Amino acid sequence: MTPIEDAGIGSVVVVGTGLIGTSIALALRQRDVRVFLADRDAGAVRLARELGAGEDWTGERRVDLAVVAVPPQFVAQQLLDLQKRDSARFYTDVASVKAVPLAQAAQLGCDLSSYVAGHPLAGRERSGPAAARADLFLGRPWAYCPTDEASPRAVAAVEGLISLCGGNAVRVDAAEHDRAVAVVSHAPHVTAAAVAARLAEASETALGLSGQGVRDVTRIAAGDPSLWTGILEGNALPVAEVLEALVADLSAAARSLRALAGDGAAMEQVTDLLSRGVRGTGRIPGKHGGPARTYAVVQVLIGDRPGELARLVQAAGETGVNIEDIRLEHATGLELGAAELYVQPEAAETLTEGLRERGWQVPG
Template identity: 50%
Template sequence: MRTAAVIGTGLIGTSAALALSQRGVTVHLKDHDPDAARTAAALGAGTTDEPQGPVDLAIIAVPPAYVAATLAEAQRAGAARGYLDVASVKGGPRRDLEALGCDLSQYIGTHPMAGRERSGPLAATADLFEGRPWVLTPTPATDTEVLNLALELVALCRAVPVVMDADAHDRAVALVSHTPQLLSSMVAARLEHADDSAVRLCGQGIRDVTRIAASEPAMWIDILSANPGPVADILAEVATDLGETVEALRSLQSADEAKRRDGTAGIERVLRRGNAGRERVPGKHGAAPAVYEAVVVLIGDQPGELARVFADAGAAGVNIEDVRMEHSTGQQAGLLQLMVEPKAVPVLTAALRERGWSIRQ
């Protein structure tokens, strides 16, 4: 691949353009908002100049509802040898393309499983896709050359290709992406009018659950409008669980001992089902989740503190498998959880204490 066109210079389009430009591909940028394209170009993502003839690959990076019309226009203009989109749903845009009579041999639907709470070209980074799954949804009509161009794009962005059926993809992202977004927003909405005294008690649990609630509503309206059925199906199942959980909690308030036992059993069921589901979430490097233990370090909010604790862990010969940070409300300190293999806990604990760190049990 020597040349590419990115149509839509938001977070995903600009990030892909940055990655391609850094690897020697000439990228031509286009957006319905010229300022967005110029901003992406100023960041080094490519040029706003029109290409002199067809490019190797056109990347359609617009909301799902606009994919078909945008791609059809590009095909009519003979803009590229191959075309792909990066929208977060796949079945709807493909059916729209069929209805418009587009040449599907030149097209493949894709979806990089990467993103941020912020949107727009200024949020883009060349390494956004590194190590992330990038779903490809070829059809029997997809030309081998187009599939190879898509695989080359994934490789240049240092992502991991995953081949799926388009409708299976949409059901999957409804479960692992779209429904969690709505649930996060619903939990965060409970905080909007909560007493200040309650909000001040926010700890890491509520921060984890509500992190993605900071996402841009307009972007999510576009996404959810393109995949409403599968999301509604999963939310209906969640609603059933919520109803049963509410009933179980009410039973715990009963004076009847049998009802209280039923309530306890109901709560235990949902918690254990949650344990079982969480265990299926892939762990480090996509492997089965490993069991790690936390070494909790009190750390000050000062420049260089994180670097120092990581350096001390490295000097002790301990590999940090994961990191979590819990900030202390109203204090210039936090609790840093260093996740390590169980056998490394005494080694790391002793080494950090020797270097003056305060370890919390």
Template identity: 50%
Template sequence: MRTALVIGTGLIGTSIALALAGRGVTVHLMDHDPQQARTAAALGAGTDDPPAGPVDLAIVAVPPAHVAATLAGVLRDGAARAALDVASVKGGPRRELEALGVDLSAYIGTHPMSGREKSGPLAATDNLFEGRPWVLTPTRDTDTEVLNVALELVSLCRAVPVVMDADAHDRAVALVSHMPHLLASLVAARLEHAEESAVRLSGQGIRDVTRIAASEPRMWMDILAANPGPVADLLSEVAADLDDTVRALRALQSSDQEKRLGGGLAVEGVLRRGNAGQSRVPGKHGSAPASYESVVVLIGDEPGQLARIFADADRAGVNIEDVRIEHATGRQEGLVQLMVVPAAMPALIVALRERGWSLRQ
């Protein structure tokens, strides 16, 4: 791949352009907002000048509602030898293109499973997709060379290719992305008019649950409007579980011991089902989830503290598998939770204490 055209210079499009430009590909940038394309170009993502002729690959990174029309224009104009989109839904755009009567041999649907709460070119990075799954949805119509170009794009972005059927992909992302986003928003909405004294007690748990609720609503409306059926089906199942759980919790308030017992068993069942589901979430590098021990360190909110901790762990020969940070309310300090394999925990504790770190058990 020597030339590419990126149409849509938001977070995803600009991140792709940055990755390609950084690996020697000549990237042309287009956007319905010329200023956004100029911003992406200023970041080093390519040029906002139009290509002189057909490019090797056109990457359509526009909202789902505009994917089919944009792709149809690219394919009919012969603007690229291969074309793909990166929308978060795949079945709908494909069916729209078929209805438009476009030759789809030069097209493949794709979806990089990566993003951020922020949007726009200024939020883009050239390593956004590194190590992340990138779904490809070829059909019998897809030309082999088009699939190869798409695989080259995934490789240049240092992502991991995953081949799926388009409708299976849409059901999957409804489960692991779209439905959880709505649930996070519903939980976060409870905080909107909550008393300040309650909100100030927020810890890492509520931050974890509501983090993705900070995303741009208009962008998510586009996504949800393109995949409403599978999301609604899942929310119906969650609603039934919520109704059962509410009844179980009400039973725990009862003066009837038998009702309290039944309610307690039902609530515990929900928690155990949650344990079982969470244990299926892939761990590091997509492998089976590992069991880690945590070492909690008190640090000051000042430059270099995290770097010192990692350096001290490295000197002790301990690999930090994961890290979580919780800032103290109203104080210039926080707690860093270092996740390590159980066998490494004693050595890390000794090393950190020897270097003067304050540990919390």
């Protein structure tokens, strides 16, 4: 029996039907939890309901758990409003900042015994209920930050929620959480935005030469600026510290590059930065949260036509090789692209030969 079943939770209200809120609702519906939906945007609720995420919440029914899925700056007030109406037995939120909302909740006089702050570290560059997925949280870290005032049953309820959504529960102090996400989420978003901002002024020649590398670096910069403004405001100091360290590294690299013409040793600082980047990349957890693995890449030419990717995946499956990851790179101006299949190094040759036997073009 899961902790959420132990707590007797069979009904949940999700307040905020954006990407995260609707994804939570969809995940819970798959586990036969009754879900109610609320949002200031009636259209968002209607779309979430049409997607099968739940039913309208009028506020009259008391539920077992309320999930506050609103931007960080609105969490505390929304929590207070819900608690004043005795809307649920337990409460949590999913904002990506934890210390400020918790402090605000305490200042407003919220009941912290029934509230456990949370943050699923899963998302997409797209937003809104249309982008929601029931499997968004599978295997993803989900931080939760119980205070000393939080009751054991409130903690158990949030742990159960995470379990039902398929997340990986990570108990952490709120301040430590905010410092951590500044490094792995918030500062990277600002950095990606800074790189992408250069593209807004780039020449057509530069844009025509862009490839998968710049797409990888800037993908997350497509996130909603209004949402990210609230996130960064709520975690301003930890993010500023990370950005200042990044600026120091980049400034040192720029000075070295400018001095390169007259000083061959100037590249040492640039090389050091690139080397530290490789080491940092290697520390990112790999598949299933284990140690990072180095995969072999098998590149396959693929037509830009309906069903081609499905045919390729089927052909790869027939070789008996497990595909760890897939990335697509399109050829500008051509109805052709390349699929990069990431596999265990010892399986690369088997996959290559098997695909060639089935008529696929595998360069190299």
